[in-house]
Amino acid sequence: xxxxxxxxxxxxxxxxxxxxxxxxxxxxxxxxxxxxxxxxxxxxxxxxxxxxxxxxxxxxxxxxxxxxxxxxxxxxxxxxxxxxxxxxxxxxxxxxxxxxxxxxxxxxxxxxxxxxxxxxxxxxxxxxxxxxxxxxxxxxxxxxxxxxxxxxxxxxxxxxxxxxxxxxxxxxxxxxxxxxxxxxxxxxxxxxxxxxxxxxxxxxxxxxxxxxxxxxxxxxxxxxxxxxxxxxxxxx
Amino acid sequence: xxxxxxxxxxxxxxxxxxxxxxxxxxxxxxxxxxxxxxxxxxxxxxxxxxxxxxxxxxxxxxxxxxxxxxxxxxxxxxxxxxxxxxxxxxxxxxxxxxxxxxxxxxxxxxxxxxxxxxxxxxxxxxxxxxxxxxxxxxxxxxxxxxxxxxxxxxxxxxxxxxxxxxxxxxxxxxxxxxxxxxxxxxxxxxxxxxxxxxxxxxxxxxxxxxxxxxxxxxxxxxxxxxxxxxxxxxxx
DNA sequence: CGCGGCCTTGAGTTTACTCAAGGGAGGTGG
DNA sequence: CCACCTCCCTTGAGTAAACTCAAGGCCGCG
Numbered sequence: 001x002x003x004x005x006x007x008x009x010x011x012x013x014x015x016x017x018x019x020x021x022x023x024x025x026x027x028x029x030x031x032x033x034x035x036x037x038x039x040x041x042x043x044x045x046x047x048x049x050x051x052x053x054x055x056x057x058x059x060x061x062x063x064x065x066x067x068x069x070x071x072x073x074x075x076x077x078x079x080x081x082x083x084x085x086x087x088x089x090x091x092x093x094x095x096x097x098x099x100x101x102x103x104x105x106x107x108x109x110x111x112x113x114x115x116x117x118x119x120x121x122x123x124x125x126x127x128x129x130x131x132x133x134x135x136x137x138x139x140x141x142x143x144x145x146x147x148x149x150x151x152x153x154x155x156x157x158x159x160x161x162x163x164x165x166x167x168x169x170x171x172x173x174x175x176x177x178x179x180x181x182x183x184x185x186x187x188x189x190x191x192x193x194x195x196x197x198x199x200x201x202x203x204x205x206x207x208x209x210x211x212x213x214x215x216x217x218x219x220x221x222x223x224x225x226x227x228x229x230x231x232x233x234x235x236x
Numbered sequence: 237x238x239x240x241x242x243x244x245x246x247x248x249x250x251x252x253x254x255x256x257x258x259x260x261x262x263x264x265x266x267x268x269x270x271x272x273x274x275x276x277x278x279x280x281x282x283x284x285x286x287x288x289x290x291x292x293x294x295x296x297x298x299x300x301x302x303x304x305x306x307x308x309x310x311x312x313x314x315x316x317x318x319x320x321x322x323x324x325x326x327x328x329x330x331x332x333x334x335x336x337x338x339x340x341x342x343x344x345x346x347x348x349x350x351x352x353x354x355x356x357x358x359x360x361x362x363x364x365x366x367x368x369x370x371x372x373x374x375x376x377x378x379x380x381x382x383x384x385x386x387x388x389x390x391x392x393x394x395x396x397x398x399x400x401x402x403x404x405x406x407x408x409x410x411x412x413x414x415x416x417x418x419x420x421x422x423x424x425x426x427x428x429x430x431x432x433x434x435x436x437x438x439x440x441x442x443x444x445x446x447x448x449x450x451x452x453x454x455x456x457x458x459x460x461x462x463x464x465x466x467x468x469x470x471x472x
Numbered sequence: 473c474g475c476g477g478c479c480t481t482g483a484g485t486t487t488a489c490t491c492a493a494g495g496g497a498g499g500t501g502g
Numbered sequence: 503c504c505a506c507c508t509c510c511c512t513t514g515a516g517t518a519a520a521c522t523c524a525a526g527g528c529c530g531c532g
Contacts, residue, residue, distance in 0.1 A: 101380035106387040136372030143379035144337035150386035
C-alpha cells in the first residue's frame with residue numbers, strides 16, 4: 001500500500017494516524033454510515049514541508065485529501081522551481097479526478113508547509129461506491145463543481161487581460177470572507193502563477209489598482225475600497 | 237418539461253423522436269438495464285442551425301448530449317458573435333456538469349448545424365443513479381475525465397505560447413485518426429478561439445509551421461510531415 | 473550585522489493583438 | 503454562364519500588453 005510514493009515512506013513513516021477526516025467539508029453532507037465506511041478506507045499520513053506528494057504522469061491510485069496545511073499543484077520545471085496552477089489549503093481535495101479518470105497525475109504536487117493527508121485507494125473506493133449510491137452521488141457532485149471551477153478559470157484566461165483576472169480573483173476572495181480586508185494566504189508569486197501572469201505583472205497590476213483608488217495594499221494585506229468598480233473591472 | 241428553452245419549442249416541436257441513444261459512446265460500457273433506464277428518462281429533440289441551445293447563467297436542469305451534428309460552447313458577446321471555447325461533434329456530452337454542479341450553465345451553446353439532442357432531466361437522473369450504482373460510477377468516470385481534459389487545457393494556456401499550443405492541438409488531433417492527414421472539421425476561427433488566439437495568429441502559426449517543413453497546409457487539409465518535431469515543439 | 477528570500481521597479485524586448493486591405497470559394501440571381 | 507455578394511481566410515503594418523532581465527529595497531533569521 002502507498003506504493004505511489006515509496007521514497008516518502010522512509011521520511012514520513014507513520015501510517016493511519018488517528019485523525020478525524022472532515023468528510024462533509026470535502027464531499028458535502030453525508031450519512032454517518034457512509035462517513036464511517038470512508039474512514040475505514042482512508043489512511044492518513046503527514047508530509048514535511050517541501051516534500052513531493054505526487055508527480056505529473058506517474059500512476060495515481062489514490063484520491064488524496066489535504067486535511068491540514070498548504071500544498072501547491074503545478075508544473076515543476078528544472079531550476080525554475082514549481083509554477084503554481086492551484087494552491088490548496090486544507091481541508092480540500094488535492095488529487096480527486098486523476099485516479100478516477102486516466103489514472104495518471106495531471107500535476108506535480110508539493111507540500112508548502114507540514115501537511116496532513118488522507119488517502120483513499122481508488123479500487124476499494126469504487127467497490128464501496130458501487131454498494132453505497134449516495135456516496136457516488138456526492139462524488140459526482142464534487143466532480144461536477146470542479147468542472148465548473150475549471151471552466152470559469154479557462155474562460156477568464158482566454159478572454160480577460162491581467163487586470164481583469166486580478167480583479168476577478170480579488171472579488172472571488174471577497175466572497176469567502178465577506179469582509180473588505182483580505183489577508184493573502186499565499187506568496188504573491190503563487191497568486192500570479194495561478195492567474196497566469198508573472199510576479200512582476202501582478203505587482204504592477206496591484207499598484208495600478210491602488211493608484212486608481214480601488215484597493216489599498218500593504219504587504220500581504222489588501223483592503224478593498226471600491227468593490228463595485230472592482231466587479232466592473234472583472235467583467236461581471 | 238423542456239422548460240429550459242421554451243422559445244425553441246415552437247420552432248423545433250417534436251419531443252421524443254424515436255432515436256437510439258449511443259450511451260456507451262457517452263458514458264463507457266453500460267449494462268443493458270442501465271441503458272434502458274436512461275432511455276426511459278431521455279427525451280430527444282432536433283434543433284435548427286444557428287439556434288441557441290443554452291445560455292450562460294440560466295438554470296441548467298437537464299444534462300444534454302449531442303447525438304448528431306455540431307455545436308459550439310463559448311461566450312456570446314454582443315456583435316462579436318460567439319467565441320468558441322469548445323466545439324462539440326456528436327456523439328458527445330454538450331452539457332454534463334452544470335446541472336449536476338451549480339445548476340447554471342457555464343457557457344452559451346449554439347447549434348452550428350442541424351443537431352439532434354438527448355436531454356436527461358437531472359432530478360430523475362439523480363434518483364435513478366441512487367438506485368443504480370454502476371450508473372453513478374460511469375458518470376463519475378466521465379466527469380473525472382472531463383476534469384483531466386480541462387486541467388490539460390488550462391496548463392497549456394498558462395504555460396505554452398501560441399506555436400506550442402497549435403502543435404499540441406495538432407498532435408492531439410493526430411491521436412484520434414492515427415493518420416498523417418488531418419481534415420479540419422471546424423472553421424479555423426473556431427480552432428483559433430479554442431486555442432486562445434486570434435484567427436490571424438493561427439494563420440501565421442500555420443504558415444510558420446509549414447515554412448519550417450513540419451506540416452503542409454492546403455485549405456482545410458493538413459498533412460503532418462514531421463510528427464516528432466511537432467511533438468517536440470508542443471513541449472512533450 | 474550579514475545573508476537569503478521575496479517583492480518591487482525600471483528599461484528594453486517579444487509576443488500576440490488590432491485594424492485594414494486583398495483574395496478565394498460557394499451560393500444566388502440575372 | 504457569368505456577375506455579384508458574402509463569408510472566411512490570409513497578409514501586412516502598427517500597436518499594446520505582458521514578459522525578461524537586472525538592480526534595489528524590505529523583512530526575518532541566524
